[in-house]
Amino acid sequence: MTKRPNILLIMTDQQRWDTLGCYGNEVIETANLDWIAAEGTVFDCAYSSTPSCIPARASLMTGMDPWNTGILGMGRGQGPMRCLEHTLPEQLAKAGYHTQGVGKMHFHPQRSLFGFHHTVLDESGRQGDPGFISDYRRWFEQNKTGDYGFTDHGIDWNSWMARPYHAPEFLHPTNWTVNESIRFVQNRDPGKPFFLKMSFARPHSPYDAPAFYYDIYEKKDMPAPHLGDWSAMHNVRKDAAKPDAWRGKRSDEEIRRARIGYYGNIHHIDLQIGRLLMYLKKIGQFDNTLIMFTSDHGDMMGDHHLWRKTYAYEGSAHIPLIVKLPKAANGSPVERSAAPVCLQDIMPTLLDAAGVTIPDSVDGRSMLPLIRGEASGWREFVHxxxxxxxxxxxxxxxxxxxxxxxxxxxxxxxxxxxxxxxxxxxxxxxxxxxxxxxxxxxxxxxxxxxxxxxxxxxxxxxxxxxxxxxxxxxxxxxxxxxxxxxxxx
Incomplete structure (x- = not known):
């Protein structure tokens, strides 16, 4: 039997597709993810079928279409992510993988495992269960260097506002997420392959990049928002006045600052990802690790006078998706694929690569044929x-x-x-x-x-x-x- 690869699923929160160098962005610096892209396959037409946190992550965890997860959004009549069956970590755990979730999971109840052997959580400001305190927040309080809190930057969790991080960089949740991920790899069961889902809480607002990264983009010419011949319908002054506005035009300088903080957060994430990749190389596990990078959905960032997500537009629904197969995988991967893919395809792809049976409940399809250049018979479109x-x-x-x-x-x-x-x-x-x-x-x-x-x-x-x-x-x-x-x- 062929040795099963380790699996590293890297997920950011609210990262639009066009914020990586490998997708043509010449302003942002994402050297580590661009390197993984050069070693693997970039999917140019990857979409989030329900572009907000809970429904998108439910589809990723189950490989099911939103209609079948029963979660069509985060609005009226929609439930939390609970009672999931036949999940990705569950199937991998049954197949002998040591499974770990680090960072944002958005489960309900929040300490649910859904197949993971263990989770270490950063749920931003969410306290869905009585008495819940995230592992990150507890660590922050134990390690802070002064009389301040983890939200003293003054920015709401869904705001368009931006500023440099208010605390020392080592306390930022992005650093913590990679620290905990490296700790898992160090302490994992060495007799089993591992599945690690490393799930960042950024670049989702607050746009609070540490000063080093914020300063880089403050000096650059930032891309302006897209404004269509139809965009005026969302230029609503009353809505724009809210600190967590979902639509409305802010000033050009405020929009620019939002993009500075957002780009800075992504650059910061990329360098921190590099720490884990270097550690995998150091211990001889990089070549035997399948690495996949994606996000749950994007961020409009002022495009068409819109903010946040939930929209069908490219800034919200079009996501990055990169796959690097382990070195022992047969054949040479194609550099890019233009096939329409979605988050539902992640679970069957990873199970297929691990040689694990794909449950009948899965609606998505393995992308391995696309990676091999076999595009015939693929779906015509994403819904x-x-x-x-x-x-x-x-x-x-x-x-x-x-x-x-x-x-x-x-x-x-x-x-x-x-x-x-x-x-x-x-x-x-x-x-x-x-x-x-x-x-x-x-x-x-x-x-x-x-x-x-x-x-x-x-x-x-x-x-x-x-x-x-x-x-x-x-x-x-x-x-x-x-x-x-x-x-x-």
Missing amino acids: GEHSTCYSEEQEMQYVTDGRWKYIWFPRLGTEQLFDLASDPGECVDLAASEAYAAETNRWREKLVAVLAERNVDLTSNGDLVCQAGKPPIVSPKYKERLERMDAAQ
Whole structure:
């Protein structure tokens, strides 16, 4: 039997796809991730099917589409990430892996393991369970060098504000996450391959890069936000006034500072990732480790006067995805793949690479054939969605192949079409153009075909049905899973 590889799954929180050098960004410095990209395969059209934390991570953990996890967003009618079955760490643990989760998990209850042998948590400010204190916060309080708290930078967890980190760099959660990851590799069971999910809480706000990294980008020309011919609808002054605004235009300097802090956080993460990679090389485990890097979703960063996530737009839904196979894997990987992939594909890919049976519950597909250059028979497009969250008008459904993107807003009954090849910033909405009527119809039909199978009045007679004034769509799969697991206990 071929020796099973170690598996290192590196995940950032809220990192948009275009913030790595290997994706063409010439401003940011991401030397370590660019190195991993050069050793492996870069997926150019990777998407988050439900671009917010809980639903995206549920799909990654189970390989299931959002409809089947039962979590369609973080809005009305949607539940927390609980009672997950047949998870990635569970299947790997059963196959003999030593499994560890470090950083942000977003589980419910927060100390749930869902197949991990152990977790060491940084849940930012979340205290979902009575008396819960994250491992990072407890460590911070024990090791701080003065009379200050871990949120004394004064920035909200979903704010557009930015400033340099207020405490010594060694106390930053990014450093802590890598410290704990190295500690696990040092103390793991040496008789087993390991699965480590190293999950950073940044670059998600607060945009609080340590001063060294903040200063680098303060001196650079930062990219301006994309503004479309349709963006004015989100330039709402009352909404923009909020410290945690989901939309609205802030000043050019405030937008620039947000991007400085965001880029600085990513640069910081990259150098810290390098510490773990160097340690793996030092102990002779780098070549036998499959390394995958991704994020749960992106961050609009002021594009189209929007902030945060949950949207179908590229800044929110398009994510980075890099895979480096272990040295012993057969064949030479392709450098890039343009196939449309999603977070559901991560679990079957890792199980396939480890020689572990993929559960029937998985909707995603192994990307190993794509890495080998075998793209025939792959899906034509990715479907994504998000329930009502910040406002009813931003509930959305989308389909994309990375070349075209069609978006439908169920509560508004409106649609958009973008030619991503010529307009990657989604600045020109083609849906109302007579010249693109056939293309709009073609993509609308694809979405209708996906939603018609649900039989929940989202479609009728081959068309989409406006949901204005109706209760939120809730998948029955969530309740079914809870009832099934309650009955088994």
